[in-house]
Each structure stands twice: as structure tokens, then as C-alpha cells.
Amino acid sequence: MKTINDDVQLTTRLDANLGYACNNNCLFCYFRDRKNLRCNPTTKDLKRLFSQMKNFGIDTIEMTGGEVTIRPDFLDLVSYAKDHLRYQRISVITNGSRFCDEGFAKEAIKRGVDDVIVSVHGHNAELHDRLTERKGSFEEAMASARNIFRFGATCRTNTVINELNYRHAIDIAETIRGMGVKKINYIFFSPLDDASETQKELWPRYSDAAPYVKKMIDQFRGQFDAISIKVIPFCFMEGYENFVTDFWQNLYDPFEWDFYNRVRIRRGLFIRTIAVLVGLLFFMDISRMRRIGLKKSLSEAIARVQSFRESAKSAVCRSCKYDRVCPGVWKDYAKRFGLEELRSISGKKIDDVEFSVRERFNI
């Protein structure tokens, strides 16, 4: 049997936030209250950030915002990352509002964009445009996928699962399949940042939404190369656990972000060091640390500290087979809905945080 030391590696992908400005107005956006602030990083700030990330061993940069493509310097930043810093891959998360333009898509891909993640939140214009609060955004997303494939990049999709769209989980997958996309992410709404207080009507209960998502998987497994269901505890996805990437699995998911370096860059060396020490002393199991080695232990330690601050578990978690690999639910979710939904899953305790990622991507 494979052990983690000879297979699943920490992700070497990291997001670079190019600013909050956006031409959509998505109801569930984490930065909804900040998107009109004029505090976007300058070109110089971003070039410095890209260099720093490269020095920390990041090989795939994922440009995110806001809507990154509306920056006037977007194409120059792509060239800088690809030609000057020699990033292996450049991913872009977008609402499709510029990739729907053939000339723009061609130029962006020519300059080095390899992989584009288009947001698709509804199966039709009515639902998608309602959630983005911009008429025409659905058609743009569809057109952008056509252009991305045509000019030779890969195209994936992000769908935020929320109260208004979870009943259409199957319809949305059908639409995405029609776009020719092979890898899809269904990301459960998270009550973070600006989304925590203001958009309560969009929070789905995990126990209400999960059955629809499972039905979608039943119907579409084998039709996509990868279906990833993000930010939901395993007990809601029993029988479908290998499709789940929750917070701790992010560390090993090749399509997620390097949390250790993210904290290092965003919080600075001092906070990162304190967080790592606290994590190693209070949250890591010695036998796991011996098995996975120092680098992975540091990453897991810091992720566990973050979960201690932001997640909540119930007494039933102690007997659950996923207790050691599951951070629980967001604290704000627990405040709103309580913890009665959580269900201990019986069986031998799982220790390997990366178990679901390994199965899904066959690594």
C-alpha cells in the first residue's frame, strides 16, 4: 500500500489577489462590500508579490480577485509572470466577461494563460444572472469557454452552491458538460468576510443541499475527469467522500492553494512562526509527523490552527472515523444552524488528511 511519502505532495499552486474590483455583483461574494474600494494593488506591488511567491517555491500562480481581467495591466502581468518569472502554469479565475471576447482570449492565452476557471452559478441566464446581479453574464461565461478551448487553454468551472441554486445541481452540471469542461468544482457557500453577515438568506443547510449534489455525482461521474465538492464535512457526503476537498485536504489538492506560504506572505514571518509552533505543539499527532516529515507537518500544523479559530465540531465528532481529517463546520454556520446535523460515521479512524485527494486524482 502506498504511503503519503511516496505519492501525494503538497500543492505548489498559490493565489495572487489582483484586487477586489469587479464588474459582477455576486450575492455571495466574500468581498461584496469592498469591490468598489479604490485600494487595488499597483502593478509594482503585484510584480513584487509574484516574485516573492516564486522564491517560495510556487510554480503555478492563480490570479484571482475581484475580476482580474478588468485590470488595464492584466495582460502585462501575465507576460511578466510567464516570460520574466517563468511560472510553469498560469491560472485565472474569471467571470468570463473578457474571455468572451475572441481577441482578448487569444491574446491572454498567447501571453501565457494556461488554465481558466470560469464561474458558472446557474444552469441558465435567469438563475446565473440573478446570482451575479448582471444581465448577460451567463452568456459571457458560455462564450468564454468556447474561446478558451479554441485558443488552446484548459477550462474548468467554479460553482458556488447556495440556497438559490442547490436544487439545480444536476441542471448546472449538464450546462457545464455542454461547455466541454472536464473538471468541475462545486464549492459550498462559506460565510466568510463580507459574506458572513449580509447574505444569510444564501446559506444552504448542508443536510438540505448534499442530497442534490450526490445525485449530480451519480449522474455525471465518468462524464467529467474530476468532480470536486468543496467545503463540506464528510458526514454529509457519506459514500461520496472521495469527491470532497475540505480545508485540510486543500494542502494536498493540486488545484488548491499552498496555505503555509499563503500565511507567510499575507501575515508575515512572525505570525506564521507563532502559528506553526502552536500547531505543532497542540494540534499535531507525533506519529503522523514522523510519517509525513517536517514540511508537510508544518503545513498541517498551520491549517489546524486556522481551523481552531474558525471551525466548530460537535461531541459526536469524537467517535467519527473522519475526526482526524475533518475540521468541522464554520463557526458562523454552527451559530446559525447549530451542530445537530453532524453525524458520526462509524469505522476505522482515518489518519491521512489527503485520502480523498489521492483517490480522486489517482495519485
Ligand code: SF4
Ligand atoms: S468529524 Fe464531525 S463534522 Fe467531520 S465528518 Fe465526522 S461528524 Fe461530521
